[in-house]
Amino acid sequence: MTLDLNPNDMTHVVAADREHVWHHLSQHKQYETIDPRVFVEGKGMRLWDATGREFLDAVSGGVWTVNVGYGRESIANAVRDQLLKLNYFAGSAGTVPGAIFAQRLIDKMPGMSRVYYSNSGSEANEKVYKMVRQIAARHHGGRKWKILYRDRDYHGTTIGTLATSGQDQRAMHYGPFPDGFVRVPHCLEYRKQWDVENYGERAADAIEEVILREGPDTVGAIVLEPVTAGGGVITPPEGYWQRVQEICRKYDVLLHIDEVVCGLGRTGTWFGYQQYGIEPDFVTMAKGVASGYAAISCTVTTERVFEMFKDAPEDGTSYFRDISTFGGCTAGPVAAIENMRIIEDENLLENTTRMGERVLANLHQLMEKHAVIGDVRGKGLFCGAELVADRQSKEPAEEKKVQAVVAECLAQGVIIGATNRSLPGMNNTLCLSPALIATPDDIDRITDAIDNALSRVFA
Ligand SMILES: Cc1ncc(COP(=O)(O)O)c(C=O)c1O
DSSP states (O other), X not given: OOOOOOHHHHHHHHHHHHHHOOOTTOOGGGGGTSOOOOEEEEEBTEEEETTOOEEEESSIIIIIOOTTOBXXXXXXXXXXXXXXXXXXXXTTSOOHHHHHHHHHHHHTSTTOOEEEEESSHHHHHHHHHHHHHHHHHHHSTTOOOEEEEETTOOOXXXXXXXXXXXXXXXXXXXXXXXXXXXXXXXXXGGGOSSOOSOHHHHHHHHHHHHHHHHOGGGEEEEXXXXXXXXXXXXXXXXTHHHHHHHHHHHTXXXXXXXXXXXXXXXXXXXXXXXXXXXXXXXXXXXXXXXXXXXXXXXXXXXXXXXXXXXXXXXXTTSSOOOOOGGGGBSHHHHHHHHHHHHHHHTTHHHHHHHHHHHHHHHHHHHHHHOTTEEEEEESSSOEEEEEEEETTTTEEOOHHHHHHHHHHHHHTTEEOEEOOSSXXXXXXXXXXXXXTTOOHHHHHHHHHHHHHHHHHHTO
């Protein structure tokens, strides 16, 4: 199907984009000879660009965001009504959608109790880093100020969050970074770092080793993705999370779970951490909270954490002295309320689990046909296939070939993703994160496109 667009009408739009827009993650030299792609419309899992061409989106807006699909009129109406009623007041006061969404969110997160609003995943994570530093200053005599992060994880684009980037190519050229952020090893069993049977426990023990090396009295928190996203869709090995939790309790290290990708349904439960029985102290979320219909991020804490910021009202510096101007926009929480209702009413968690199993089954089938697929991983509608030049040695496939697979899928009208410019020499994982509304036909069309693309690129 093509959209009824007059391409002549769109020429000036594409020209304006080419002249003036600086695209994210893009080398612009290419746009001296080709047009940048400009998207015009979306419906469900389908998108149309300025030439009227249709695409099936297998990555929910490119970066695993549009969880309930495009063109949701009920979200648009809820946002419109709220904007006319009250568009904004700073987060130092409450608003109706802010209060209601916080309550509904906490209902889905037993053990958690407070919601701090801001605008992006990076910002939500930075809030935690500031909270941890303030807890260290006020409750640990300046000790426990270090924050651990894991190799291959990503937590954002600001200088502070890049200091916790486990993806060296993302951080490259942007240093120096602030002190006190310390790396722990990743837990990807396919790329084994220890030759042991209980890999999950061993990978978690590596965190304890870092804590002991740094000194437990200096380590305040650890930030981890429940399933690593842009670092290669890394699902945790058996036993990993239980041991991580034990280590955090043993050394009084606060556990910060970054749900910016997994948050709200992506893995088939409301949150990724709920798949693994984790009891976090902080949970951050952004992308899927309102599926990109409005900007919103949340830093959610336990009551225990919250209490540490109201223990000394006589001290004017004891509370969390932070603000996010646009954290007071009401469009975010009102869109999030409707987004959550859709996930519930349309049983999208259940659909995510079922369709995720279908993606994995299809990818495993492709593995029998294409030796270039070295490993298949995933949870819910969050899946990856790691491509290797050789299955035996596991030598990663070249990044340009992996990108060629993405381009071949695009040529077939299917948008997929791949790790890119994140891990030197290891940008070799195809990434799939279709909207939670995906049907069996959508899934098969996506994996068929990958099948064809692999045949062409690795012929
Ligand atoms: C796990 C994770 N955390 C944080 C972020 C940063 O989110 P944002 O781009 O909204 O700042 C991302 C973005 O991709 C992410 O994947």
